[in-house]
Amino acid sequence: MLRYIRFKPVNWRRNWPLHLMLLPGLAMLAVFQYVPMVGIVIAFQDFVPTRGFFGSEWVGLEHFEFMLSLPDTATIVMNTLIIAVMKIIMGLLVPVVFALLLNEIRHHLVKRTVQTMVYFPHFLSWVILGGILVDVLSMNGGAVNQILSWFGLGPYFFLGDPGLFRGVIVVTDVWKEFGFSAIIYLAALSGINPVLYEAAVMDGATRWRQVWHVTLPGIMPIVVLMATLSIGGILNAGFDQIFNLYSPLVYKTGDIIDTWVYRAGLLDMQYGLATAVGLFKSVVGLVLISVSYWAASRFANYRIF
Amino acid sequence: MPRRQPSTKSWLHLLTVITLTTTVACSTGNTTNNNSSVNDPAATPPDSNNTVQEETNLGAYPETVTVSIGASVGAGINYPEGESVEDNIHTRLNKEMLNIQYENKFVVEASKMSEKINLAIASNDLPDVLLVGAEQLQKMIKNDQLADLSSVYDSYASDELKRNLEYQDRVSFAPAEMDGKLYGIPAPKDYGNSIPVMYIRQDWLDELGLEPPQTMDELTAVAKAFVENDPDQNGQKDTYAISLESGLNTLAMDAIAAAYGAYPGIMVEDESGNIVYGSTQPQMKEALGKMQELYALGAFDPEFGIKDYSVTVEKIMAGKVGILFGAFWNPLYPLRQNLENEPDAQWNAYPIPTLDGGEPTPKALPFTNEWLVVSKDFEHPEAIIKSMNLWTDMFISSTPELFPEAQTRWYEALSGTHKGLEAHNYARPFFFDSPFGNLEVGRELREYQATNDESKLVSAKAKDVYNNQIKPGGLQGWAMEKMYYEAEAVLDSYESLTYPAFVGAATPSMLSKGSTLGKLESEAFVNIIMGASLDTFDEFVTKYHKLGGDDILEEIQSAS
Numbered sequence: 001m002l003r004y005i006r007f008k009p010v011n012w013r014r015n016w017p018l019h020l021m022l023l024p025g026l027a028m029l030a031v032f033q034y035v036p037m038v039g040i041v042i043a044f045q046d047f048v049p050t051r052g053f054f055g056s057e058w059v060g061l062e063h064f065e066f067m068l069s070l071p072d073t074a075t076i077v078m079n080t081l082i083i084a085v086m087k088i089i090m091g092l093l094v095p096v097v098f099a100l101l102l103n104e105i106r107h108h109l110v111k112r113t114v115q116t117m118v119y120f121p122h123f124l125s126w127v128i129l130g131g132i133l134v135d136v137l138s139m140n141g142g143a144v145n146q147i148l149s150w151f152g153l154g155p156y157f158f159l160g161d162p163g164l165f166r167g168v169i170v171v172t173d174v175w176k177e178f179g180f181s182a183i184i185y186l187a188a189l190s191g192i193n194p195v196l197y198e199a200a201v202m203d204g205a206t207r208w209r210q211v212w213h214v215t216l217p218g219i220m221p222i223v224v225l226m227a228t229l230s231i232g233g234i235l236n237a238g239f240d241q242i243f244n245l246y247s248p249l250v251y252k253t254g255d256i257i258d259t260w261v262y263r264a265g266l267l268d269m270q271y272g273l274a275t276a277v278g279l280f281k282s283v284v285g286l287v288l289i290s291v292s293y294w295a296a297s298r299f300a301n302y303r304i305f
Numbered sequence: 306m307p308r309r310q311p312s313t314k315s316w317l318h319l320l321t322v323i324t325l326t327t328t329v330a331c332s333t334g335n336t337t338n339n340n341s342s343v344n345d346p347a348a349t350p351p352d353s354n355n356t357v358q359e360e361t362n363l364g365a366y367p368e369t370v371t372v373s374i375g376a377s378v379g380a381g382i383n384y385p386e387g388e389s390v391e392d393n394i395h396t397r398l399n400k401e402m403l404n405i406q407y408e409n410k411f412v413v414e415a416s417k418m419s420e421k422i423n424l425a426i427a428s429n430d431l432p433d434v435l436l437v438g439a440e441q442l443q444k445m446i447k448n449d450q451l452a453d454l455s456s457v458y459d460s461y462a463s464d465e466l467k468r469n470l471e472y473q474d475r476v477s478f479a480p481a482e483m484d485g486k487l488y489g490i491p492a493p494k495d496y497g498n499s500i501p502v503m504y505i506r507q508d509w510l511d512e513l514g515l516e517p518p519q520t521m522d523e524l525t526a527v528a529k530a531f532v533e534n535d536p537d538q539n540g541q542k543d544t545y546a547i548s549l550e551s552g553l554n555t556l557a558m559d560a561i562a563a564a565y566g567a568y569p570g571i572m573v574e575d576e577s578g579n580i581v582y583g584s585t586q587p588q589m590k591e592a593l594g595k596m597q598e599l600y601a602l603g604a605f606d607p608e609f610g611i612k613d614y615s616v617t618v619e620k621i622m623a624g625k626v627g628i629l630f631g632a633f634w635n636p637l638y639p640l641r642q643n644l645e646n647e648p649d650a651q652w653n654a655y656p657i658p659t660l661d662g663g664e665p666t667p668k669a670l671p672f673t674n675e676w677l678v679v680s681k682d683f684e685h686p687e688a689i690i691k692s693m694n695l696w697t698d699m700f701i702s703s704t705p706e707l708f709p710e711a712q713t714r715w716y717e718a719l720s721g722t723h724k725g726l727e728a729h730n731y732a733r734p735f736f737f738d739s740p741f742g743n744l745e746v747g748r749e750l751r752e753y754q755a756t757n758d759e760s761k762l763v764s765a766k767a768k769d770v771y772n773n774q775i776k777p778g779g780l781q782g783w784a785m786e787k788m789y790y791e792a793e794a795v796l797d798s799y800e801s802l803t804y805p806a807f808v809g810a811a812t813p814s815m816l817s818k819g820s821t822l823g824k825l826e827s828e829a830f831v832n833i834i835m836g837a838s839l840d841t842f843d844e845f846v847t848k849y850h851k852l853g854g855d856d857i858l859e860e861i862q863s864a865s
Contacts, residue, residue: 023527026846047427047493048447048448048451049427049428049429049448049450050427050429050448050449066817070821070846070852071852072821082500115536134611134612139606139607139608140607140608156636158605159608159611160608160610160611160835209325228719246823247551247610247611248551248552248610248828248831249551249610249611249828249831249832249835251824251827251828252828255824258384263824264819264820266423266424267423267835268429268440268816268819268820269420269423269426269440269441269444269816270816270817270820271427273817
């Protein structure tokens with residue numbers, strides 16, 4: 001279980017090799033994460049590559065004003081938030097439930113097989129899955145609509161109906177990732193002290209009661225940790241996935257900040273505007289992760305620093 | 306209005322070139338003319354003016370000049386054994402004939418090229434020569450990244466190169482000119498690429514006792530019959546009448562819109578002579594109303610909104626579609642592949658239908674939408690023109706004057722080592738084509754067909770097409786006949802075409818509002834076709850003007 005650890009003053013003389021080993025990592029972080037942050041200035045410039053970061057004309061908050069004046073902005077922010085929140089909730093719930101269920105299976109071979117099968121889609125890229133899903137979800141001859149038709153349902157235009165698109169995005173994302181996410185919970189489950197179960201049985205707890213009073217509290221810190229970490233990505237609704245599945249038909253509910261930035265920045269070469277939107281996204285992300293970190297330390301006693 | 310080319314159009318370009326290789330002639334007759342001019346720097350280029358010839362060396366450099374480019378690989382770009390993107394027939398011929406060594410500063414997949422170029426522009430890390438689109442060109446001019454090419458073009462370009470690039474009163478040069486300077490050399494494609502031709506399954510028509518449609522009402526009737534009366538006789542209702550894919554600027558939408566006098570995606574002149582945006586005109590509303598009606602009766606794939614051109618191609622090949630509004634080269638792809646699957650299929654080409662059966666006036670886009678640009682740091686901008694001269698003589702010219710030997714070797718390669726490899730795709734520095742070459746070849750072939758007089762086949766290309774491709778027959782012969790006898794004849798029969806009324810450089814608002822407006826338009830159009838109320842169109846027009854359309858029109862007004 002995670003617990004708040006009070007650090008002692010660092011003993012430099014004894015620990016210096018450890019700090020030295022930290023150095024390459026820190027250098028990488030600086031080069032690839034902090035140095036590129038200089039590029040943020042593009043958000044406040046009419047950026048011209050030949051003049052560089054410091055020669056381009058400053059335009060102040062013009063890009064931000066333009067961004068807020070665009071009719072798309074409200075839609076894409078809402079789309080991003082809705083899709084990301086649904087993904088976070090489902091992305092926590094499904095793997096936890098799955099891990100609990102799998103944990104109850106005693107037969108090792110079955111357990112392993114199931115785990116490998118659900119774990120597999122994680123390794124497929126959205127480019128490939130995008131092509132597969134267009135066929136699987138097709139209205140004429142797609143497997144899903146055929147199965148639904150046995151029950152007298154459909155056909156549904158999953159990838160073209162703005163009302164269904166977000167659902168499709170969330171379900172396919174959860175389907176792809178839940179097997180992989182469950183690994184963490186399975187690891188946490190195996191870390192629970194068996195003595196606790198024995199004690200619970202002694203006290204007459206049923207299977208259900210054991211799950212409720214021993215298993216769930218045992219993995220709760222990990223669940224909270226995962227939730228906290230995922231909230232930092234609340235504005236990442238999944239560029240790869242949506243980019244490969246969306247179309248003008250579902251812009252209304254499916255166009256997110258990242259796909260918009262891609263179109264404005266890379267396709268239309270509006271570097272300043274695209275950077276401004278990206279920066280806006282990062283600032284909101286920072287606020288959200290700060291709040292969630294505070295909440296996690298307050299309610300789950302979880303701290304990183 | 307210059308806009309981002311949708312992926313459909315990139316397909317078109319990729320595939321056009323299929324046409325072009327196959328039309329190349331095998332003219333061994335021209336080899337002996339004047340080899341000396343190639344290798345001897347002092348040799349006089351034909352017809353060039355005396356003051357220029359003193360310092361203008363159209364042949365090989367005395368010392369090797371190295372030129373870096375951004376190269377692409379991917380579908381349609383195939384090398385024979387022993388060749389690669391670094392070292393191939395084109396780099397070798399350039400080295401040998403001109404002493405120019407081409408190097409690749411980067412190599413990317415063809416479909417990612419535009420993005421890679423955007424990155425290269427943004428990071429100011431450019432190769433010596435690039436092939437860029439209109440918006441990239443404007444960006445680079447604004448960034449002051451490009452060399453002025455006006456003087457090297459004037460003194461180095463061969464007459465044949467000029468004749469091809471300057472087709473239709475130098476219209477291709479306008480977007481690359483600014484303040485009396487020339488920042489890009491046009492890389493034209495065939496003028497017919499953007500002009501729709503109606504291909505129709507004749508066997509389906511016969512099966513159902515129908516005539517090829519000439520009016521929109523007849524088109525609707527044929528579409529209905531193709532959907533409901535099982536034209537392929539397999540007992541299943543699994544056919545679509547008209548192929549349509551997602552995106553604006555599809556040839557199917559262009560063809561149907563043209564019947565109503567609507568020209569989506571380009572700037573047009575209204576009755577009072579003002580420049581207006583074609584997609585927002587009332588005619589477009591009527592056209593969309595028609596497409597909605599066709600969609601409702603099942604003429605299109607109900608999921609067309611999420612499918613791209615590759616799906617259209619698949620369905621044509623599988624014999625599920627009866628009408629294709631396509632380009633003149635479509636017999637080579639995908640119609641030919643349909644015949645491989647269904648040997649009994651019959652495709653005929655007709656002019657697009659009109660509202661009342663009169664003369665159609667289809668939309669046509671400029672035949673140049675890419676330009677060769679040279680970094681301003683590059684010391685030998687003339688090397689590019691020299692390579693373009695070489696390519697013109699190899700591929701376009703019927704009487705090559707500077708490099709006859711290169712043409713001979715190129716044709717030999719095409720019928721030998723490079724047969725069927727579409728090797729023109731990796732021409733150095735970049736591929737371009739004559740805008741009118743296929744039109745001329747088609748005319749000669751039809752003349753010959755009508756008169757049976759072999760002297761009508763004047764150009765080497767026409768002779769090659771006839772002797773090496775049509776005569777041997779087979780599917781290739783079938784496709785070439787369809788293309789030159791029928792599709793090119795349809796193109797030739799169009800008496801008027803509607804070109805964009807504005808072909809200048811993209812205005813600032815086009816660049817900054819383009820993506821918002823494009824999104825608005827594609828969303829509105831797809832929804833209307835799929836059954837949304839026609840009032841959606843009026844909402845779209847209001848929004849278009851409010852969100853930047855007015856600014857764009859104002860900028861165009863002040864620019865012209």
